[in-house]
Amino acid sequence: MSKGVLVDITRCIACRSCMVSCKSWNDLPSNPSTFSNNWDSPGKIDSTNWTVVTNHIIEEGDQLKWRFVKRQCMHCLEPACESACFTHAFVKTKEGAVIYKPTEVDQDYCVGCRYCMIACPFGVPSFEWDKTFPFVQKCRFCYDRMKEEGMEPACVTSCPTQALKYGEREELLAEARARIDQNPSYVKHIYGEKEYGGTSWIYISDVPFDKLGFRTNVSEKSIPAYTWDVLKWTPLIFFGWGAILTAMRAYTKRRAEVHNEEDMYAPVDDE
Amino acid sequence: MRFGKNWKFKITPFRILLIIFVLIAAAAALYRFVYGLGAVTNLSDEWPWGLWIGFDLLCGIALAGGGFSTALIVHVLHKDKYLPIARAALLTSLIGYIIAMVSLFLDIGRWFNFWRPFFYWGYHSVLFEVFWCISLYTTVQVLEFGDIFFEKVKCAPLKKILGALMTPLLILGIVLPSLHQSSLGSLYIVAVDRLYPLWWSMLIPFFFVWSAFFLGPAMVTVEGTLAARAYKREPEMHIFESLTKVTLVMMIIYLIVKIVDLVYRGVFSMAFNGSFESNMFLIEMIVFVIVPIIMYSINSIRTKLWGVLTASILVVAGVIFNRMNVVFTGMADAMGGHYFPTIWEWLITIGMWSALVLLYCFVVENFPILPKEEKHTHGSGVAYGKGIHA
Numbered sequence: 012m013s014k015g016v017l018v019d020i021t022r023c024i025a026c027r028s029c030m031v032s033c034k035s036w037n038d039l040p041s042n043p044s045t046f047s048n049n050w051d052s053p054g055k056i057d058s059t060n061w062t063v064v065t066n067h068i069i070e071e072g073d074q075l076k077w078r079f080v081k082r083q084c085m086h087c088l089e090p091a092c093e094s095a096c097f098t099h100a101f102v103k104t105k106e107g108a109v110i111y112k113p114t115e116v117d118q119d120y121c122v123g124c125r126y127c128m129i130a131c132p133f134g135v136p137s138f139e140w141d142k143t144f145p146f147v148q149k150c151r152f153c154y155d156r157m158k159e160e161g162m163e164p165a166c167v168t169s170c171p172t173q174a175l176k177y178g179e180r181e182e183l184l185a186e187a188r189a190r191i192d193q194n195p196s197y198v199k200h201i202y203g204e205k206e207y208g209g210t211s212w213i214y215i216s217d218v219p220f221d222k223l224g225f226r227t228n229v230s231e232k233s234i235p236a237y238t239w240d241v242l243k244w245t246p247l248i249f250f251g252w253g254a255i256l257t258a259m260r261a262y263t264k265r266r267a268e269v270h271n272e273e274d275m276y277a278p279v280d281d282e
Numbered sequence: 283m284r285f286g287k288n289w290k291f292k293i294t295p296f297r298i299l300l301i302i303f304v305l306i307a308a309a310a311a312l313y314r315f316v317y318g319l320g321a322v323t324n325l326s327d328e329w330p331w332g333l334w335i336g337f338d339l340l341c342g343i344a345l346a347g348g349g350f351s352t353a354l355i356v357h358v359l360h361k362d363k364y365l366p367i368a369r370a371a372l373l374t375s376l377i378g379y380i381i382a383m384v385s386l387f388l389d390i391g392r393w394f395n396f397w398r399p400f401f402y403w404g405y406h407s408v409l410f411e412v413f414w415c416i417s418l419y420t421t422v423q424v425l426e427f428g429d430i431f432f433e434k435v436k437c438a439p440l441k442k443i444l445g446a447l448m449t450p451l452l453i454l455g456i457v458l459p460s461l462h463q464s465s466l467g468s469l470y471i472v473a474v475d476r477l478y479p480l481w482w483s484m485l486i487p488f489f490f491v492w493s494a495f496f497l498g499p500a501m502v503t504v505e506g507t508l509a510a511r512a513y514k515r516e517p518e519m520h521i522f523e524s525l526t527k528v529t530l531v532m533m534i535i536y537l538i539v540k541i542v543d544l545v546y547r548g549v550f551s552m553a554f555n556g557s558f559e560s561n562m563f564l565i566e567m568i569v570f571v572i573v574p575i576i577m578y579s580i581n582s583i584r585t586k587l588w589g590v591l592t593a594s595i596l597v598v599a600g601v602i603f604n605r606m607n608v609v610f611t612g613m614a615d616a617m618g619g620h621y622f623p624t625i626w627e628w629l630i631t632i633g634m635w636s637a638l639v640l641l642y643c644f645v646v647e648n649f650p651i652l653p654k655e656e657k658h659t660h661g662s663g664v665a666y667g668k669g670i671h672a
């Protein structure tokens with residue numbers, strides 16, 4: 012029973028209600044906006060903007076399409092950020108949210124090494140650069156609402172066009188497939204179904220995803236699986252290599268002369 | 283300057299300059315601890331890792347590779363003619379690791395939490411392995427060095443304990459760095475689809491550990507020559523020359539595996555697609571791998587000091603160049619944004635490397651690290667091979 016959200020890009024009108032409600036539910040400070048050419052300032056996620064809507068102008072023949080994409084953490088099924096964290100500060104809850112360990116005692120695991128930021132294939136985790144003791148910040152899938160009150164995420168609630176739909180991931184996948192099948196204008200692809208092992212947030216669209224700033228043709232194998240392919244050899248290398256070295260040392264020692272190392276070296280006399 | 287009867291540290295204008303660099307860096311570091319990373323660095327969400335991790339940590343550790351390759355050659359294979367360089371290699375390596383630890387500590391945002399990974403195990407993280415191996419290996423090196431320390435500061439019981447521990451320490455001192463030199467490469471496996479395919483490979487751990495290993499002899503050559511020049515000694519030319527055999531063979535294997543890997547993954551042609559990345563890659567492979575291979579294999583170059591030295595400098599620079607390519611060149615396109623270190627990041631880096639030089643000088647002047655020179659060893663009857671009589 013893992014939750015997800017289906018984002019239907021064809022329905023989004025860039026009203027940014029989701030951005031506002033995310034800020035107000037999570038008590039995030041407002042930031043002064045700057046002008047950007049395609050009007051999507053701030054245009055990228057950061058530590059106080061856990062979700063942003065980016066604007067994309069797509070030319071198709073003589074047609075001009077304007078599309079808007081809500082972005083936030085994808086809540087991967089096998090999150091790279093979790094696997095990369097060497098204190099296991101991030102976890103994937105059974106509900107599907109990827110968050111810092113939620114219990115009171117465990118909250119302060121993060122060392123601030125930012126490897127999670129290198130690891131995340133969607134460039135999501137953001138750092139509080141201006142703080143002395145910064146945390147990594149990102150969308151929490153409104154875990155507090157989901158967990159304690161059974162409510163849907165704040166952003167989903169506020170979406171006036173039902174571009175966002177919250178539910179069981181399996182059911183959402185079925186619905187996405189149904190929408191794509193019924194309406195030929197959709198691209199025949201559900202972004203997030205398989206990408207990097209699948210994500211809890213999934214997207215459907217009527218323009219190709221690579222034109223909307225999604226990285227396409229990516230691995231379907233999850234990033235933790237890649238790392239594990241290498242890491243699983245560690246114990247074997249440790250003991251195997253250690254045994255080989257010990258054997259070699261014992262073998263060659265018999266032939267070697269014995270030195271008194273103390274007589275061999277001396278401090279440099281430079282005076 | 284002398285403190286007590288046994289300790290000395292000569293002060294020269296150059297050393298005063300280095301000390302000033304260290305002091306500036308210390309002040310900047312203090313400022314960073316109080317006001318946070320944003321205040322002193324140009325790091326951003328696009329470039330979470332910068333100069334301190336990319337250069338000081340990755341290159342510092344790679345350059346310290348001389349420690350484990352020399353240990354393997356001298357203490358496991360017992361090639362005794364290399365004994366004269368063993369301690370110097372250990373020392374550089376130890377200092378390199380200390381630098382790496384300091385830069386890591388500077389770089390982590392919540393530095394008071396640095397001990398967490400010892401108790402909370404994110405064992406599925408490559409960084410976890412790196413962190414453990416580096417910490418353990420630094421400890422091992424400190425203990426190994428303790429053996430030398432107690433030659434000077436007499437303390438028989440401690441020296442005895444360390445002596446008994448030496449074999450396991452030596453073995454650990456090779457296994458641990460082998461593991462984390464490779465894991466430093468594995469760190470970038472997560473960057474699949476983002477790190478430029480010329481560098482991203484499932485074999486990247488192999489490339490990292492292999493290059494750290496063949497870098498060792500080159501580094502010993504460069505630093506040996508520097509030390510010889512600074513202390514007006516004879517460079518150990520014979521040793522440098524015969525070490526090139528190790529480097530040469532390993533570099534040829536490196537080159538072959540690299541090419542096979544590129545062909546196998548079907549990205550070989552990308553090396554010639556004219557992009558910035560491909561050009562950087564070609565420079566890396568031609569100037570810093572193929573040229574040194576050629577220089578090492580020509581007898582008349584290899585047997586001259588300038589020849590070995592130039593080739594070795596190329597090898598050392600090449601490994602740094604490779605690490606920079608992985609961290610910066612190869613990631614630039616996927617990360618977006620731009621990053622150039624602030625003056626403070628540079629100053630702290632310069633300060634750390636100045637500290638390295640000062641520490642090295644202090645230790646070799648006070649501890650038995652470098653081999654006794656001919657003129658000082660009045661028939662002390664030391665039985666090592668011909669190699670030393672250079």
Ligand code: SF4
Pocket residue numbers: 084085086087090091092093109130131132133134135136149
């Ligand atoms: S999108 Fe990034 S931050 Fe979110 S769960 Fe996946 S890896 Fe983690």
Ligand code: SF4
Pocket residue numbers: 095096097098099100101120121122123124125126127128147
């Ligand atoms: S920054 Fe924090 S959460 Fe991210 S990997 Fe490092 S310790 Fe883990």
Ligand code: SF4
Pocket residue numbers: 032033034036037061062083149150151152153164165166167
């Ligand atoms: S799920 Fe919650 S935290 Fe995430 S973007 Fe929506 S409102 Fe913000």
